[in-house]
Amino acid sequence: MVAKSRVVILGAGPAGLTASIYLSRDGLSPIVITGDLLGGQLMLTSIVENFPGFPEGILGPELMDLFKNQAERFGARLVYDRVVKVDFIVRPFKIYTSNDVFEAEAVIVATGASARLLGLEAERRLMGRGVSVCATCDGAFFKGKDVAVVGGGDAAMEDALFLTQFANKVMIIHRRDRLRASPIMQQRVFSNPKISFKWNSVVKDILGEKSVEGVLINDVNSGAEEILNVQGLFVAIGHLPNTEIFKGQLELDERGYIVLKEGSKTSVEGVFAAGDVHDHKYRQAITAAGFGCMAALDVEKYLGLR
Ligand SMILES: Cc1cc2nc3c(=O)[nH]c(=O)nc-3n(C[C@H](O)[C@H](O)[C@H](O)COP(=O)(O)OP(=O)(O)OC[C@H]3O[C@@H](n4cnc5c(N)ncnc54)[C@H](O)[C@@H]3O)c2cc1C
Known part of the structure; x- marks a missing residue:
């Protein structure tokens, strides 16, 4: 099956879901491909005490459920699959998951990063x-x-x-x-x-x-x-950005993080990035959400809606 959407968002952590809230509320009904961890890294933790708006703290999975509900309320379409390949040379862009192919005029990459673990x-x-x-x-x-x-x-x-x-x-x-x-x-x-x-x-x-x-x-x-x-x-033995599938498609730095040109723009016009996938400095849910918002607004500008 080939599904078409003006915007496809790769990743459903704070960055991807925030981008999807903005875009769906503005009528674009983006497709969000969630990967294996709908909700992103906060699904791996218990209480989150530094996300604004929750003075008593909130469980990570509960917070991410609220993000998801807010995105779906405005018409974001979640696809529970993982991206295995992208083609950012062709237009429209092509995104391949394990089961389907998606075509999009604009893409937001929000695939995050994974902390290296000891393996115990x-x-x-x-x-x-x-x-x-x-x-x-x-x-x-x-x-x-x-x-x-x-x-x-x-x-x-x-x-x-x-x-x-x-x-x-x-x-x-x-x-x-x-x-x-x-x-x-x-x-x-x-x-x-x-x-x-x-x-x-x-x-x-x-x-x-x-x-x-x-x-x-x-x-x-x-x-x-x-x-x-x-x-x-x-x-504290390092992080690995989830960018393996973008090698040869997007400019990455020596550690594998996506390099941004201006705002959320990547090296390919029409492809934007948000969150821990490019940000190795702040790595917070609130900053990832902020980057998701920026990417959504940049996409709207790119599509001529602003
Ligand atoms: C245990 C733990 C506790 C934390 N506690 C806090 C805290 O208290 N406060 C705070 O502010 N921050 C906390 N953080 C950091 C915060 O979770 C991250 O900064 C934030 O989640 C980054 O958001 P993101 O959307 O950029 O990426 P992520 O949350 O990493 O989400 C990435 C998304 O991309 C998807 N994905 C990955 N690969 C693919 C693929 N190939 N195809 C499709 N989708 C893909 C994943 O499934 C996921 O949905 C914590 C992190 C961890 C690990």
């Missing part, structure tokens, strides 16, 4: 229950507690420093005997009295059934095991 069973089970991939989002939950950060790059050091504002103690677990982080970040973490290090160590398991009660680490040289009594574990 307990990590998924305790995500949002002491395990976090976002210090900015979850740091405030750890007032007066002891936490660990896994990683050795700038992002991990930034997280560790940020967490010292709340936590009692912050332990950095790193698999090597030196950091990859820039000298200035190293200087800051080494001079912070709340931060200590577990060198040459990897996380073997996360302890606790309903919340984090400790972390089992393993010395890569001696094989010795140790339990760290922490209530939080921040995994």
Whole structure:
């Protein structure tokens, strides 16, 4: 089947769904291809306390359900499939999912990013229950507690420093005997009295059934095991933008993020991008939603509606 729509949005996280709210409310009835995670990364967490409008906080999946309902109320058409290939050379653009082909005059790419994980069973089970991939989002939950950060790059050091504002103690677990982080970040973490290090160590398991009660680490040289009594574990070993299918179609930077030209415009006229798929700096639901709004308005301008 070939389905035609003036606009197709790839991804249904905060960015894609916000774009779809704007476009559907303006009468464009966009098709939104959801991928495997309708609602995006917030589906992987519990309470969200920093999204404006919810003074008591709201569960991530509940928040994303509200986004979806708002988009559908105005006529956004959700397609529960995953994009496997795109052709942005032809006009109209072609988007291939596992089952169908879609044609569009304009496309918004909002496929987000995925945090790299350690790959432990307990990590998924305790995500949002002491395990976090976002210090900015979850740091405030750890007032007066002891936490660990896994990683050795700038992002991990930034997280560790940020967490010292709340936590009692912050332990950095790193698999090597030196950091990859820039000298200035190293200087800051080494001079912070709340931060200590577990060198040459990897996380073997996360302890606790309903919340984090400790972390089992393993010395890569001696094989010795140790339990760290922490209530939080921040995994800061990087993010992967979901851009594999855009290689050769859109300009990507060296890390795979989509490069924007002006506003939400990508290297291909008529293709726009929004959210974590291009933004490796802020990575927040509210910024992703804001970028989704920008992309929708840019699409309307491109289609001559503004
Ligand atoms: C555990 C966790 C907790 C967080 N907590 C907070 C918080 O408290 N506050 C906050 O502001 N931020 C938080 N964040 C960050 C926030 O979730 C992200 O910044 C935000 O979701 C990014 O939105 P996005 O729409 O750009 O991408 P995403 O949310 O990553 O959504 C991407 C969408 O693209 C789809 N997709 C991917 N590949 C394809 C494909 N090939 N075809 C079709 N669709 C595809 C996915 O299915 C998904 O629907 C958290 C993140 C995580 C992981």
